[in-house]
Amino acid sequence: MTLLHWAVLLPFIAAILIPFLYKYLKRIHTGWFVLILPLVLFVYFLSFIPKTSSGEVILNNLNWVPSLGINFNVYLDGLSLLFALLITGIGSxxxxxxxxxxxxxxxxxxxFYVYLLMFMGAMLGVVLSDNLIVIYVFWELTSIASSLLISYWYTREKSVYGAQKSMYITVFGGLSMLGGFSLLYVIAGTFSIRELIANADLVMASSLFIPAMILVLLGAFTKSAQFPFHIWLPDAMEAPTPVSAYLHSATMVKAGIYLVARLTGVFGGAPEWFWIITIAGLVTLTWGSISAVRQKDLKGILAFSTVSQLGLIMSLLGAGSAAFYFQDGDNALYMTAILAAVFHLINHATFKGSLFMAAGIIDHETGTRDIRKLGGLMTVLPVTATISLIGLASMAGLPPFNGFLSKELFFTGMLNVTEYGIFNLETFGFIIPVIAWIASVFTFLYCILMFSKTFMGKFDISKLKVKHVHEAPIGMLISPVILAALVVVFGLFPNLLAYSLIEPAMAAIIPGILSPGEFFDVHISHWHGFSPELWMTFGVVALGILLFMTFKKWENTAFYRGEQDLFNYAYDSGYEGLIKGSQWITRLQMTGRLRDYFIYMNTFIILIMAYTMYRYSLPAIQSLDLSPIPIYFWLVILVFIGSIVVIPFINNRVALIIATGVSGFIVALLFVLFRAPDLALTQLLIESVSVILFMLVFYHLPKLKKVKTPPKMKAVKLIISIGFGLMITLGSLSVFSMGQEVNFDSISEYYTENSKEEAGGYNIVNVILVDFRGLDTMLEILVVSMAVLTVVSLIRLRFKGSEDI
Amino acid sequence: MELLMSIVIGIIFSVTIYLFMSKNLLRVVAATLLLSHGVHLLLLTMSGLQRGAAPILSFDADAYTDPLPQALVLTAIVISFGVTAILLVMSYRTYKVHKTDDLEELRGSADE
Amino acid sequence: MMQKPNNMMLQTLARLIILIILSFSIYLLLAGHNSPGGGFVGGLMTASAILILYLSFDLKSIQKAIKFDYIKIIGIGLLFASLTGVVSMLFGFPFLKQFFDYFTLPILGEVELTTAMVFDLGVYFVVLASALTIILTIAEDDK
Structure with missing residues (x-):
């Protein structure tokens, strides 16, 4: 256990303590205690920057299940550190x-704080582990924490719906991912990411490469809300706004991005990886930005914009993965994509965090987030308006904010793709920058829409539920102001981050490209001259403003009026269908008739047994060494068969008891003949007691009625029962003959040989019961006692005051 | 003898399954009783019958019958007595409460 | 059933038979380790002896004569059985490890005593009381 292990575990320990603090220190807001933890961790992680920026990595091993290759190994490099800082920084x-x-x-x-801390610990676990299984465990923990936080106001129907939805989708992805990890283990024999990267050639050559890749990507895409799994994120907005700002924009949804970045070293270089991720990212980017325009809820807009921005980062990672194809080619070409991905990751966390917090303030102060009711808030909430303006301008890609820089880099990255000259890019490559450009237009549009609808226009308090609207308290403004300040600082001085955070993270995403001591050239500049990127930005702004001006015209179209995502219908109807389908199946088989159940079960048992015997040709009963049958035995058997076969035809209670009694006594007789004196005695006595029991109960039950069964049913019953009997006969014979053929040492011999010496008893059966297998007997008498208690409570305990007699 | 017993056991199981599919509660209870007989005999038969003396060492025989199935069956007999008792009492209580021993009538309504 | 049987012959015979059965059941219990018998058989035998009592006389008078709470006897039996296991644990042996030795007692001569006997006694109590409780509970419900 090193300090880094403790850093992951501390939030969990704190989560245990929180309820007590909450209970006994009610006067102080619990949040103040919680705040200490991320702050301390943030400072702790900051101290690693000098190490990682010089290319150092930290690895601390801790065995967990070493026999299965599962170890809680903490691994810290530039990428992990970047995420750890985001988690703790935004967390604070x-x-x-x-x-x-x-x-x-x-x-x-x-x-609230227990879930939040649980999430924080789990998320740190995801980004700091080197072992895939450990990552999986923490990964699912983040899903659980996220669902719990979404359903924090669990009395609201929508919260529960959103929590369920996110749970289903992310856990489905998590399980696929586990499948992918297992396949990777099958291929390379290790769960360690570093070892996998070292064996990337082996993985690439395997026939399981594509399945493993797709399964892992399913996990990453569901978590990072990539198209078409993005539908859970808008519904997750039912969570309290701090949660949306934290989990659903800055950290958890980026776990998928982290995974893709981390595993680029394993899968990167394959055309499938490149195409799937780039296309999925671009489609998500476009779909998200177009959907965001349609939203009327502030958080809805932000949710879809998060979806779209995540798509943007994803597509950049896809484009950058080509680095492995070239190995040591012209690295500026694809390096821009990776650089843009890392830079935008940071920028997105800053501007989206501030925007979510601003939306939260608006919600908190006005009581609504509906942009149709809001307007003119600029004068009422000046600070919030400024924060929002900075955040939105950055998101829209306007200078001088950090969003502008990463948007330019994004365009560069996408334009570079057309020049790769691999993977058929020369024919279809031009589509990529075009899609990126179109999506950016819509991004610009929803940014203006959001700002104008909320802060401009006329302020109309009659539409709101509250009487007065005033600026939020200072404490609430601190966090968004810090984030907005960062947006400006990173925008003006991007190279503050260049070699401290961005370059080490890039080196971690594409390991092994650089030789030790070498560094990527990271220089982010504001002015590149009149490059294509700049013209693209001009185009975005021009078309965006044009669309905004003509907005009135298509405000009433079906496109704008509907809010629902198309894929929500698919999810909802799929969910409904699943429930209806299982209800249908249940109703089909659960008829409430014992007879039907027996028909189903026995038919399957017969079929399975028959197939097994046929398959393994079990009834190859050739060398049957049968015991001779004495004459008197035939007589006993005839009476026995008679007493049994007659039972179904009996229509008289007493006769039924006598017939079953006779059969029981003959069984006792058979035990005598089979040289089992103990059994014979027990059976005899049990049978007597049973007959008394039957008499007692039958006395109260009605007379047996003659039941008329339709001949068809009768035939079915006959076929099934005779078939079952036949299978038992064959099974019994084949087991018997197998026991003779295989000629193994029976475990019974141990008991026969040791009964006298070890236990001092001559009656082997009794010695087995009380000595060798004493525990079994002990449990058996326990079972008998429980049966007695059941009988007693069934008879003696009655409901009082109900119709029960 | 094992062949004969296997056939007898097959018959017991056939009758048992047939009774299980009947509508009458009593027949079902009787069927469980028969089923336990069938299983006990099956256990003994599969290990071979009449091969040596009863498993009591004071007989001083060359070979003894396999004691392990016997120990198994001994416990099974007592347990199946408990099961039969519970089933009987349950059918008794069911009849007292619902005034019928017809399984078709005891099905309950469809939306239950 | 079991409410008011009135059969002089049965009652007289029962007194005699029960004595024989009871003593035989004790024999079965004690001899179980070396010859057919044991806790299961002994317990059932005793139970059937007591059941004959109930069958030949009526429920109430027997309950006046035998004032046992059978459910408690089940508990005692379980306690016996588990204690033999725990005691061997106290001496550092595995749970339910049984011991035996031969002793020379007055009158009886050389006798084998085993801890398994105590265990079997537990089984005996449980089986005896279970059989009786089940039947008597149903019989009592007749009223």
Whole structure:
């Protein structure tokens, strides 16, 4: 256990303590205690920057299940550090914000912070583990924490719906991912990411490469809300806004991006990886930005914009993965994509975090997030308006904010793709920058729409539920102001990050390209001259403003009026269908008739047994060494068969008891003949007691009625019962003959030989019961006792005051 | 003898399954009783019958019958007594409460 | 059933038979380790002896004569059985490890005593009381 292990585990430990703090220190908002943890961790992680920026990595091993190759090995390099800083940094700001957002009088703060800390620990676990199985465990924990946080206001139907949806989709992805990890283990024999990267050639050559890749990508795409799995993210907005800012824009949804970045070293270089990720990212980018335009809920817009921005980062990672194809080619060509991905990851966290917090303030102060009701808030909420303006301008890609820089880099990356000259890019490659450009237009459009609808126009308090609207308290403004300030700082001085965070992360995404001591050339500049990228930006702004001006014309079209994502219908009807389908199947088989159940079960048993015997030609009963049959035995057997076969025809209670009794006593007789004196005695006595029991109960039951069964049913019953009997006969014979043919040492001999010496008993059966297998007997008498208690409670305990007699 | 017993056991199972599919609660209970007989005999038969003396060492025989199935069956007899008792009491209570021993009538409504 | 049987012959015979059965059942219990018998058989035998009592006389008078709570006896039996296991654990042996030795007692001569006997006694109590409880509970419900 090193400090890094503790850094992952600390949030979990804190989560255990929170309920007590909440209970006994009610006067202080629980958030203040929670705040300490991410702050400390943030500072702790900051201290690693000098190490990682010099290309160092930290690896601390801790065995967990070494026999299965599962070890909790903590691995810290540039990429992990970047994520760890995001998790703890944004985490601190979010906790601070939540202290003012959630009232300590009304909310169940203990639940909230326990889930939040659980998430924080799990997320740190994901980004700091080297072992795939450990990553999987933490990965699912983040899904669980996320669902719990979405359903934080669990009395709201929509919250529960959103939580369920996110749970189904992300856990489905998580399980696929586990399948992919297992395949990787099958291929390379290790769960360690570093070893996998070292064996990337082996993985690439395997026939399981494509299945493993697709399964892993399913996990990454569901988590990072990539098309068409993005539908859970908008519904996740039912969570309290701090959660949306934290989990659903800055950290958890980027776990998929982290995974793709981390595994680029394993899968990168394959055309499938390149195409799937780039296309999925671009489609998500476009779909998200177009859908965001249609939203009327502030958080809805932000949710779809998050979807779209995640797609953007994803497509950049896809484009950058080609680096492995070239190995040591012209690295500026594809390096721009990786650089843009990392840079935009940071930028997105800053501007989207501030926007979510601003939306939260608006919601908090006006009581609504519906842009149709809002307007003119600029004068009422000046600080919030400024924060939003900075955030939205950055997201839209306007200078001088950081979003502009990463958007330019994004265009460069996408334009470079056309020059790769591989994977058939020379024919279809031009589509990629075109799609990127179209999506950017819509991004620009929803940014203007969001700002104008919320802050411009006329302020109309009559549409709101509250009487007065005023600026949020200072504490609530601190976090978004810090984030907005970062947007500006990173925009003006992007090279602050270049070699401290971005370059080490890039080196971690595409390991092995550079020789030790070498560094990627990272220089982010504002002015490249009148490059194609700049013209593209001009185009985006021009077309975006044009669309905004003509917005009135298509405000009433079906496109704008509907909010629902098409894929929601697919999800909802699929969900409905699943429930209806299982109900249908249940109703089909669960008829409530014992007879039907027996028909189903026995038919399957007969079929399976028959098939098995046929398949393994079991009834090859050739060398049957049968015991001779004495004459008197025939007589016993005849009476026995008679007493049994007659039972179904009996229509008289007493006769039924006598027939079953006779058969029981003959069984006792058979035990005598089979040289089992103990059994014979027990059977005899049990049978007597049973007959008394039967008499007692039958006395109260009605007379047996003659039942008329339709001949068809009768035939079915006959066929099934005779078939079953036949299978048992064949099974018994084949087991018997197998026992003779195989000629193995029977375990019974041990008992026969040791009964006298070890246990001092001559009656082997009794010695087995009380000595060798004493525990079995012990449990058996326990079972008998429970049966007695059941009988007693069935008879003696009655409901009082109901119709029960 | 094993062949004969296997056939007898097959017959017991056939009758049992047939009774299980009947509508009458009592017949079902009787069937469980028969089923336990069938299983006990099956266990003994599969290990071979009448091959040596009873498993009591004071007989001082050359060979003894396999004691292990016997120990198994001994416990099974007692357990199946418990099961029969519970089933009987349940059918008794069912009849008292619902006034019928017809399984078709005891099905309950469709939306239950 | 079991409410008011009135059969002089049965009652007289029962007194005699029960004595024989009871003593035989004790023999079965004690001899179980070396010859057919044991806790299961002994318990069932005792139970059937007591059941004959109930069948030949009526429920109430027997309950006056035998004032056992059978469910408690089940508990005692389980306790016996598990204690033999725990005791061997106290001496550092595995749970339910049984021991035996031969002793020379007055009158009886050389006798084998085993801890398994205590275990079997537990089984005996459980089986005896179970059989009786099941039947008597149903019989009592007749009223």
């Amino acid at each position: 700001l979010v906790v601070l914000y939540s202290i003012y957002y959630l009232s300590k009088h009304k909310e169940k703060l203990n639940n």
